[in-house]
Amino acid sequence: MDHTPLFKSNRRRRLQMVRVIGTFLLVALLGLAVIWFATWHVVGLEETSTREAAAQSSRELAEAYEAQVIRNLGAIDQTLRLVKYARELRGRAFTLSDLKLKGLLPPSLVFDVGIASSDGTYRDEDNLSPHPSAAGKPWLENHRAFDAGNMYISRVQPVAGSDTSVMIFSRRLNTPSGDFDGIVTLAVDPSYFTSSYDKKRIGEQGVIGLLGQDGEFRVRRVADAVAIGQPVNYRQVTGLQNAQYASGALLVSPWDGLRRYTTALPLPNSPLAVLVGLSETEQLSTVMQHRHSYFWQAAIASAVLLIVLGVLAVLSIRLGNSEMQRHLLQETYHAASEASVEAFYVLDAIEVDGKVTDFVMRDTNRRGFTLFGTQKESLIGKRLLELLPEAAQDGLLYDLIRVVETGQTNEKEWRNQHPAIRAEWLYREVVPVKGGIVAIVRDISERKKLEIQVQYQATHDTLTGLANRHLLNDRLQTAIAAAARQRHAVWVVFVDLDRFKLINDTLGHKAGDHVLTVIADRLTATVRESDTVSRLGGDEFMLILPGAHERALFTSLLQRIMGVISQPVEVDEKEFFLGCSLGVAIYPQDGDNAAELIERADIAMYQAKESGRNNIQFFTQEMNQRLQERLQIESALRLAIEQREFLLHYQPKVDLRTGRIVGAEALIRWQHPEMGMVSPAKFISLAEESGLIVPIGKWTLHEACRQTKAWIDAGLPPLKMAVNLSARQFREPDLVQVIADTLHHSGLPAGLLEIELTEGMVMTDVNHVIKVLHELKALGLTIAIDDFGTGYSSLSYLHKFPIDVLKVDQSFVRDIQSQEDQSLIVQSVISLAHSLKLRAIAEGVETEAQLGYLRHHGCDEMQGYYFSRPLPADAFQALLASGKTLTPTST
Numbered sequence: 001m002d003h004t005p006l007f008k009s010n011r012r013r014r015l016q017m018v019r020v021i022g023t024f025l026l027v028a029l030l031g032l033a034v035i036w037f038a039t040w041h042v043v044g045l046e047e048t049s050t051r052e053a054a055a056q057s058s059r060e061l062a063e064a065y066e067a068q069v070i071r072n073l074g075a076i077d078q079t080l081r082l083v084k085y086a087r088e089l090r091g092r093a094f095t096l097s098d099l100k101l102k103g104l105l106p107p108s109l110v111f112d113v114g115i116a117s118s119d120g121t122y123r124d125e126d127n128l129s130p131h132p133s134a135a136g137k138p139w140l141e142n143h144r145a146f147d148a149g150n151m152y153i154s155r156v157q158p159v160a161g162s163d164t165s166v167m168i169f170s171r172r173l174n175t176p177s178g179d180f181d182g183i184v185t186l187a188v189d190p191s192y193f194t195s196s197y198d199k200k201r202i203g204e205q206g207v208i209g210l211l212g213q214d215g216e217f218r219v220r221r222v223a224d225a226v227a228i229g230q231p232v233n234y235r236q237v238t239g240l241q242n243a244q245y246a247s248g249a250l251l252v253s254p255w256d257g258l259r260r261y262t263t264a265l266p267l268p269n270s271p272l273a274v275l276v277g278l279s280e281t282e283q284l285s286t287v288m289q290h291r292h293s294y295f296w297q298a299a300i301a302s303a304v305l306l307i308v309l310g311v312l313a314v315l316s317i318r319l320g321n322s323e324m325q326r327h328l329l330q331e332t333y334h335a336a337s338e339a340s341v342e343a344f345y346v347l348d349a350i351e352v353d354g355k356v357t358d359f360v361m362r363d364t365n366r367r368g369f370t371l372f373g374t375q376k377e378s379l380i381g382k383r384l385l386e387l388l389p390e391a392a393q394d395g396l397l398y399d400l401i402r403v404v405e406t407g408q409t410n411e412k413e414w415r416n417q418h419p420a421i422r423a424e425w426l427y428r429e430v431v432p433v434k435g436g437i438v439a440i441v442r443d444i445s446e447r448k449k450l451e452i453q454v455q456y457q458a459t460h461d462t463l464t465g466l467a468n469r470h471l472l473n474d475r476l477q478t479a480i481a482a483a484a485r486q487r488h489a490v491w492v493v494f495v496d497l498d499r500f501k502l503i504n505d506t507l508g509h510k511a512g513d514h515v516l517t518v519i520a521d522r523l524t525a526t527v528r529e530s531d532t533v534s535r536l537g538g539d540e541f542m543l544i545l546p547g548a549h550e551r552a553l554f555t556s557l558l559q560r561i562m563g564v565i566s567q568p569v570e571v572d573e574k575e576f577f578l579g580c581s582l583g584v585a586i587y588p589q590d591g592d593n594a595a596e597l598i599e600r601a602d603i604a605m606y607q608a609k610e611s612g613r614n615n616i617q618f619f620t621q622e623m624n625q626r627l628q629e630r631l632q633i634e635s636a637l638r639l640a641i642e643q644r645e646f647l648l649h650y651q652p653k654v655d656l657r658t659g660r661i662v663g664a665e666a667l668i669r670w671q672h673p674e675m676g677m678v679s680p681a682k683f684i685s686l687a688e689e690s691g692l693i694v695p696i697g698k699w700t701l702h703e704a705c706r707q708t709k710a711w712i713d714a715g716l717p718p719l720k721m722a723v724n725l726s727a728r729q730f731r732e733p734d735l736v737q738v739i740a741d742t743l744h745h746s747g748l749p750a751g752l753l754e755i756e757l758t759e760g761m762v763m764t765d766v767n768h769v770i771k772v773l774h775e776l777k778a779l780g781l782t783i784a785i786d787d788f789g790t791g792y793s794s795l796s797y798l799h800k801f802p803i804d805v806l807k808v809d810q811s812f813v814r815d816i817q818s819q820e821d822q823s824l825i826v827q828s829v830i831s832l833a834h835s836l837k838l839r840a841i842a843e844g845v846e847t848e849a850q851l852g853y854l855r856h857h858g859c860d861e862m863q864g865y866y867f868s869r870p871l872p873a874d875a876f877q878a879l880l881a882s883g884k885t886l887t888p889t890s891t
């Protein structure tokens with residue numbers, strides 16, 4: 001499915017998305033890089049310049065501090081030089097009080113000046129205040145040893161009896177001969193050298209101090225904290241390598257671990273150096289603050305960038321998607337419309353004076369132009385009325401204009417009448433669009449054909465093509481409704497073919513179907529077009545003849561119907577004659593609804609059949625009455641076996657040669673407590689229809705066998721008992737077994753039982769019948785064909801049946817003398833029986849003449865009122881016992 005537009009578009013959409021996301025990620029990365037690089041760069045520059053500035057400040061401050069200390073030391077040395085000068089000039093006559101008086105001594109609070117003798121003692125007369133002895137002090141010994149002309153600077157000396165310390169500055173005193181004459185000293189509090197500490201310039205963590213190359217920090221000040229006389233690593237603290245200047249170097253101060261921009265300047269001609277350190281933290285604090293704010297700004301800028309890019313990316317993807325979707329839609333639409341089984345037409349409306357008068361074809365798909373059997377180019381630009389000129393008349397143009405005018409969709413299934421369009425049935429959906437319409441058209445001919453076919457099959461009889469029961473109902477309802485409005489009548493005619501079953505059973509279903517088709521055609525041809533002919537099934541037809549009060553007119557139509565049905569029908573090159581029974585029910589007098597009318601026409605037809613077939617019966621209330629009786633009989637019949645209401649009468653069969661009774665036919669009677677003795681003619685067919693004949697038949701068989709055996713046992717001459725089997729019984733699968741059991745239970749020899757079957761029964765499903773007959777024969781009984789001559793026996797089959805007797809139907813016997821053709825049939829049956837080596841028995845023999853005729857033509861046996869009516873068992877027994885025979889005169 002790789003090639004489907006959907007798959008492609010999905011892949012393309014994914015690629016597009018990846019591309020967009022990739023681009024935006026790249027832009028984001030670049031943007032972030034620029035922001036952060038610039039930020040770092042600016043911060044770095046600022047920091048560098050700040051650091052440089054800090055180092056520079058450190059140097060400048062150190063230089064300023066150096067100048068100040070030099071000035072201080074200069075002042076100290078100046079005092080020492082002044083005292084030295086005066087002492088050496090005046091000798092011991094000079095005392096410090098002389099200088100003090102003259103105001104030439106600095107204040108003793110800052111500088112404590114003293115003169116010590118060569119042994120280090122400070123004589124009171126020389127000094128203004130007592131001093132601890134300098135004996136043994138390095139500065140005394142140094143001056144004693146060397147007359148270098150320099151100022152000696154001592155390490156920090158604690159002041160005895162106090163927690164303060166001083167630095168001693170001293171110069172050598174000489175006698176006029178140049179010998180050592182003691183020293184002049186000046187004690188200074190070391191913090192004097194850091195009093196210039198300026199927090200504004202040096203900060204809270206900056207440091208200034210004075211330290212000696214001997215590793216003693218004479219004094220050091222950080223903010224207000226002053227440390228005096230601390231030992232340090234000179235090189236480490238100053239950063240001075242090989243006595244070079246340490247100029248603004250970032251060093252870690254060992255006393256507090258802080259990093260400072262440190263400048264140490266050794267004082268010229270002095271063992272001391274000044275040191276200035278500016279705290280890195282303080283110096284960079286502004287930069288750090290800036291850096292913080294820069295980073296925040298960068299972070300905010302980054303976030304803004306990401307958000308903006310993210311939003312842009314989403315918008316871009318969406319835009320891309322909608323672009324893609326639009327593209328996809330176009331592709332899909334194109335593909336779908338091209339592959340579609342539906343034709344579509346885009347039609348622009350043509351307006352004249354603000355009214356739509358026609359359309360012009362703007363676009364169509366493949367199906368669209370193939371439906372016209374042409375190419376696309378032949379349609380595009382053409383007007384609708386050019387393409388379909390009939391559209392102006394058949395309402396199509398009007399419908400399309402309505403769509404434009406009302407803005408409402410038009411949907412329709414229509415039978416195409418336009419020669420230009422190559423389809424019979426079409427479905428269209430027309431929707432309004434800007435400036436015109438779009439019509440989607442589908443060829444539904446196949447579906448419609450199928451629908452029509454299904455509809456036809458659902459409403460018509462498959463064999464004859466006539467309306468079926470369903471359609472009949474519809475038509476009848478419609479006819480009744482119309483008749484009710486117009487005060488007309490509707491005749492419902494039930495047509496049942498007489499003798500059709502016989503044709504069907506004897507000649508097969510194919511022949512039967514042919515006959516039905518012929519009759520259907522004849523019926524259709526006879527009635528008017530507005531009438532309905534329907535087939536209900538089997539050989540039953542029903543006609544609806546609406547709109548007639550003229551009874552005579554319709555009666556003559558019915559006569560014509562009977563006439564056309566009775567015309568011969570040719571089957572297998574032979575002609576057959578049918579009759580029919582017609583039952584008529586009329587709206588409104590016989591019923592006011594379809595079901596009632598059909599039922600009543602059926603009742604009337606049944607009555608027609610009862611009345612001897614081939615006649616017309618109109619429904620009457622009496623018929624209804626009879627029907628009710630029938631139903632009554634049927635329900636009473638169900639109880640009859642249990643209530644032991646059946647009995648058998650026996651009619652003797654007489655051998656025409658000997659005149660003696662040789663057999664009997666068992667004929668059932670029904671002794672109903674209220675209806676009295678009911679004839680089998682009234683209930684056998686009912687019992688057949690309801691299936692009750694099966695248990696009734698079993699009973700008859702048992703009773704007949706039992707009775708016959710009883711007579712034999714009673715010493716009467718043995719006779720053959722004939723029992724009628726109905727068609728329904730004959731179809732029972734256990735028939736042979738039932739008969740075998742009956743013989744077994746009754747003890748009657750099988751040779752004394754004869755089974756009578758009607759001609760119609762044996763001619764149905766011949767092969768099966770032959771098989772069953774052989775099985776029955778195998779039991780040892782004999783078989784007679786009853787009512788022979790009334791059906792259509794195929795002589796080619798007859799010889800295959802293992803039968804013993806042909807019984808000539810009493811209808812032929814009845815008219816044996818009055819109608820030549822009947823007598824000929826009797827003769828034929830007798831000779832047919834004999835030629836097949838069967839016995840011929842005539843039934844219904846009522847007169848001597850009939851008997852004589854039969855005897856004359858060699859009939860073997862007879863039964864009939866002439867000899868005896870069917871008799872109850874005891875009467876029959878009496879007859880047997882009487883030894884009655886046919887009188888010799890009749891022989």
Ligand SMILES: Nc1nc2c(ncn2[C@@H]2O[C@@H]3COP(=O)(O)O[C@H]4[C@@H](O)[C@H](n5cnc6c(=O)[nH]c(N)nc65)O[C@@H]4COP(=O)(O)O[C@H]3[C@H]2O)c(=O)[nH]1
Pocket residue numbers: 651666667668679680681684697700723724725726786787810843844845846863864865866869870
């Ligand atoms: N007019 C006239 N009729 C005569 C004469 N001799 C006999 N009959 C009548 O003719 C009928 C002969 O019986 P079927 O043809 O088998 O016709 C029988 C048979 O088909 C059927 N049937 C009677 N009993 C049974 C039965 O036990 N089982 C079955 N399946 N059908 C039976 O009912 C039909 C009528 O039976 P039934 O009313 O007993 O009528 C009997 C009988 O009473 C005569 O000289 N003149």
